Amino acid sequence: MGLICMVFFSLGACKNPEDRLNNDLEEASSLSSLVDVPVITFDELQERIFALDNDTLYVVNFWATWCKPCVKELPAFEMADSVFKDKKVKVVLVSLDFPEHLEQGVRPFIMDQGLKSEVVILDDPDANTWIPLVSNEWSGAIPATVIVKKGKKHFYERSFTVEGLDSEVRKFL
Amino acid sequence: MKNVLNTLLILTTCLLVLSSFTENDNSGTGYQIGDVATDFSLKNVDGKMVSLSDYKDAKGFIVIFTCNTCPYAVASEDRINALDAEFKKKGYPVIAINPNNPAIQPADTYEAMQQKSVEKGFSFPYLYDESHTIYAIYGAKKTPHTYVLKKEHNKLIVKYMGAIDDNVRDGSQVKKRFLAEAVNELLHGKEVTVSETKAIGCGVKA
Numbered sequence: 001m002g003l004i005c006m007v008f009f010s011l012g013a014c015k016n017p018e019d020r021l022n023n024d025l026e027e028a029s030s031l032s033s034l035v036d037v038p039v040i041t042f043d044e045l046q047e048r049i050f051a052l053d054n055d056t057l058y059v060v061n062f063w064a065t066w067c068k069p070c071v072k073e074l075p076a077f078e079m080a081d082s083v084f085k086d087k088k089v090k091v092v093l094v095s096l097d098f099p100e101h102l103e104q105g106v107r108p109f110i111m112d113q114g115l116k117s118e119v120v121i122l123d124d125p126d127a128n129t130w131i132p133l134v135s136n137e138w139s140g141a142i143p144a145t146v147i148v149k150k151g152k153k154h155f156y157e158r159s160f161t162v163e164g165l166d167s168e169v170r171k172f173l
Numbered sequence: 174m175k176n177v178l179n180t181l182l183i184l185t186t187c188l189l190v191l192s193s194f195t196e197n198d199n200s201g202t203g204y205q206i207g208d209v210a211t212d213f214s215l216k217n218v219d220g221k222m223v224s225l226s227d228y229k230d231a232k233g234f235i236v237i238f239t240c241n242t243c244p245y246a247v248a249s250e251d252r253i254n255a256l257d258a259e260f261k262k263k264g265y266p267v268i269a270i271n272p273n274n275p276a277i278q279p280a281d282t283y284e285a286m287q288q289k290s291v292e293k294g295f296s297f298p299y300l301y302d303e304s305h306t307i308y309a310i311y312g313a314k315k316t317p318h319t320y321v322l323k324k325e326h327n328k329l330i331v332k333y334m335g336a337i338d339d340n341v342r343d344g345s346q347v348k349k350r351f352l353a354e355a356v357n358e359l360l361h362g363k364e365v366t367v368s369e370t371k372a373i374g375c376g377v378k379a
Contacts, residue, residue, distance in 0.1 A: 064244075068277075068378070098244070125339070126340070127371060128351070128371050131371040132371065139315060139318075140336075140371045140374050141314040142374075157376075
């Protein structure tokens with residue numbers, strides 16, 4: 001999917017258009033670096049989420065910027081992240097974009113879409129080892145989602161609507 | 174007595190027919206290792222229809238569900254060409270099938286397949302699953318998704334399913350060639366040691 005992401009910021013205090021453009025670019029680049037997108041291995045993902053023993057319900061969505069059905073269902077995950085924020089629910093969007101695609105693809109995409117959920121890039125090519133550790137039911141196709149609390153996982157190899165994810169998350173609250 | 178025998182014969186036949194239907198009813202789940210795979214007749218990028226039964230001398234097939242668009246499929250193109258070069262002469266040609274519906278994935282049209290085949294110099298048939306049914310019978314969930322079939326007593330038996338190798342993103346970093354190892358074992362008259370593997374892929378859009 002083609003991604004065209006232009007970020008414009010209106011600044012009132014500039015003397016001329018050229019200065020203004022420079023300021024815009026500086027600001028855009030400093031904002032861009034504020035979007036923290038850790039590139040992690042599967043072991044790190046295990047430590048961050050699947051191996052945790054706290055009271056938080058994690059909604060982990062495997063996606064990629066070029067995956068149309070994944071992008072289409074992102075609003076459902078954004079909804080869950082905001083609606084259930086006070087109920088110890090945390091959404092993590094695990095991007096399977098190629099890590100070299102971070103600066104040109106993933107980070108601009110996050111800013112363009114205004115994603116609030118945490119995004120990480122999973123950089124672990126040996127999928128044959130880690131896919132079954134996510135779920136034995138998983139064929140490896142994306143989108144795929146895991147809802148997990150204290151290591152107990154529920155796996156979904158399908159897309160979610162806003163309503164569908166809402167009612168699924170409520171089952172575990 | 175003859176009537177009783179006839180009745181028994183009919184009943185036995187019915188049971189056999191019924192049980193064979195049950196065995197072959199893989200709707201929804203797709204094939205398991207050891208299942209009999211179906212043949213098909215699908216349109217190749219050159220306009221001709223291709224069936225597995227056309228390959229009288231083949232010992233088996235490397236069937237790969239793939240597409241024009243998925244970055245994982247694109248990253249695998251050179252490797253699929255290489256597999257065909259390596260194994261066609263040994264009796265296991267590559268047959269590639271695009272299961273995607275262009276209404277959902279516009280760059281996966283038959284015309285774009287033709288273009289892709291020319292651009293990448295595909296040495297194998299690149300077939301269009303126009304009715305979007307063959308992928309479902311096989312149980313392909315994503316692209317790329319591979320199957321190795323071996324001819325046994327004129328049936329095609331599923332011997333391997335899954336990934337091409339252990340690094341779908343980068344062919345230069347591959348450590349284990351799962352599919353090639355499976356075909357080599359079959360060529361040496363052995364059973365396949367690692368018969369099912371997994372890789373990330375794009376969900377079939379049909």
